[in-house]
Amino acid sequence: MEINSKNARLWSRLGSRAVFGQAMLAAGERNEKIMALSGDLGNSSGLARFQQTFPERYLNVGIAEQNMIGVASGLAKEGFNVFVTSFAPFITLRAGEQIRMNLGYMKLNVKAVSIGSGVSMSFLGNSHYGIEDAAIMRAIPNITVVCPADCVEIVKVVHAASEFDGPMYIRLTGAVNNPCVYAEDYDFVIGKSITLKEGKDITIFAHGTMVFESLEAAKILEDQNISATVINMHTLKPLDYNAIDKALSTSKAIVTVEEHSVIGGLGSAISEYTSQFSNNPAQLTLGLPDKFGKTAEYGYLLDKYRLVSNKIAIDIVEFINERAKS
C-alpha cells in the first residue's frame, strides 16, 4: 500500500476499520501465514474483501470471542499469524482470560485487534466502548500493546504486526474521517516512539486519536509561548523509556493524552516508570474519566471529556500556571 498524501486523505475518509481491512488484505497477499478470525464482526472490521480473497484463511467463529481466541491460538501453534477482531470489551474482557492463557502465558502468535476502541462507538454506548482495554492488556505479561495514531499508522502497524512473531493487542481508535497525522511514509518500529514536534518547555505523550489533538494543542500553546514536544507513543508496551528519560531531563512538565481511562493507560504507564525518580517534572494525565458516562455522538463526547485540542491546551496552561504558583 503506497503511503502518500492522496492515500492518507482517502484513508482518513474511509476510517480506521476500512483501512485496517485494506491493510489486512495487503498483508494476506504478501504473507500466506496471515489468517483473520472474527466474532461475527468481519464486515464491521473491514474484512469482507479479505474473506472473499482468502476464504481458506478467514473464519467467522460466530459470536463466541472466548472460542475465537482459543481457535486462533491453535492455528498459531500450527504456524499461522492470526489476527482476531471484535469490539474492545468483547475481546479484552469477555475473552480476557483466554488472552491471558494463550497470548500471555503461552506467547502464541495471535494479534488481538479491537475495532472502535475509546468512545468512537458513540450511540452504541458504554457496552461497546474501549475505556479500560489498554489497562487490561498492558497488565498481562508478554503482550505488546499498540495503538496507532491515524489511518496511515494503521497501515504501518498491520504491516509490522504481520511480520512480528508474538502476541499483540492492537487498539483501533477513531472512526470515519479520522484526523491525519501522517501524509508520507516514515519508519515505524514497534516499541520506538516517534517525536513529531520538538519543543523546549513540556513534553506531550499521546497515542491513538489523541496524537492529532496533541499536535493541534501544541500549535495553540505556541501562541501562548509554551513550547511543547509532541511524542506519538504508539506502543504502550514495551514503553519507550528513552523518550521518557529525555522528557524527564528536558521538560518542565509531562502531559499524557489518551482516549482511554485515566486509570491504567499511558498516563499510568509513564508514572509507574517515573515515580522511581525524585525531582520529576509534574505530570498531567488527560484521558477519559473513570466512569460510565452518558452516551452521545463521538465528537460530542471527545469535547465533553476535554479531549479536543483547544481544551487540551487550556488544561495544560492551567496546569502549568497552577504549578508555577505552588
Add this chain to the structure above:
Amino acid sequence: MVVLFKTTDNKKMTNLNKIEKSALFMRKKILEISHNCGISAHLGGGLSMVEIMAVLYTHVLKIDNSNPHWPQRDRFILSKGHGVLGFYSALLVAKIIDEDEYSSFQTNESNLIAHPVMNLDLGIESSNGSLGQGLSMGIGIALGAKIKNKSFKTYILLGDGECDEGSVWEAVMLAPQLNLDNLVAIVDYNKLQSDGGKVIDLSDLASKFEGFGWDTYNVDGHNIERLLEAFEAEHVNNKPKMIVANTIKGKGVSFMENDNAWHHNLLTKNKYEAALEELKENYGN
C-alpha cells in the same frame, strides 16, 4: 486379578495386554509420586483417566518419543489441566519423560506442576489449568492441519466438570461445522467435580454432543477394548469424534473411588501402602 477383556485375536490380545500393563504401571506411578511429593495432588481425576491415557499413549497416538517436536506427531492437549497425574504418568510410560523428570513433580521450579506448562521438549503441547479452553485450541490446531494438508490428528481430553464452562459449548458448536474429521475429543465423565456430584447435572452428555453434530461414542472409560474401538472407528460424515468415557473418580483404589475427598488430597504413607496393596490385589503385579 480382574479380567478386563476377552478376545481370541492374538495381535489384539497383545495390544490389550500391553495397554493394561501400562495402565497398571501408571496407577502405581501416580500413587508413588503423590506420596513422594509430600503435598496434596489431584488424585481422583488423575486416576479416572488412566485407561484413556494408556490407550492413547501406548497405542493410538502417533508420536516419536525420541523427538517430541516431530512435525507430523499427533497432538494431545489436556484440557482438564488438573489431570496431570494421568498425563505425566502417560508421558513416562511412553518414555517421553524420564524418571528424574517425573520425580520432580510439584517441587520448586519443576517443569511438572499441578497443571501442564507448555514444554514440547517434554511432550506438553499447551499450558492449561484454566478450564474450558483446550477444545478451542484443538479446533485451531485441527483446522491448521486441514489448511496445510497435514495428516496428523488432534486429541483433546476434557473433564465433565469443565463442561460447565460456556466456552466448551462455543467450541462444541463450531467443530462439526468445520468438518474436522482429524479432531477427537474425549470427556473423562467421572461425574464428580470439585464440590461434588450433579453441581450442574450434565446427565446424558453423549446425546448433547450428538445433538450438536459430533460423531459420538458412549463407552466404559475403564474398558480398554471399548476405548480402542471408539478411537479406531472411522469418522462418520467427516465429523469430529467425541468419546464420552464413563469413568469412576479415583478408579483402582477402593477408598478413593467416588469419594470426592480425593479430588485433591495428601497421600500419607499408610494410605499409600494400603492403596498399593489394593492395586496388587485387583490387578496383580
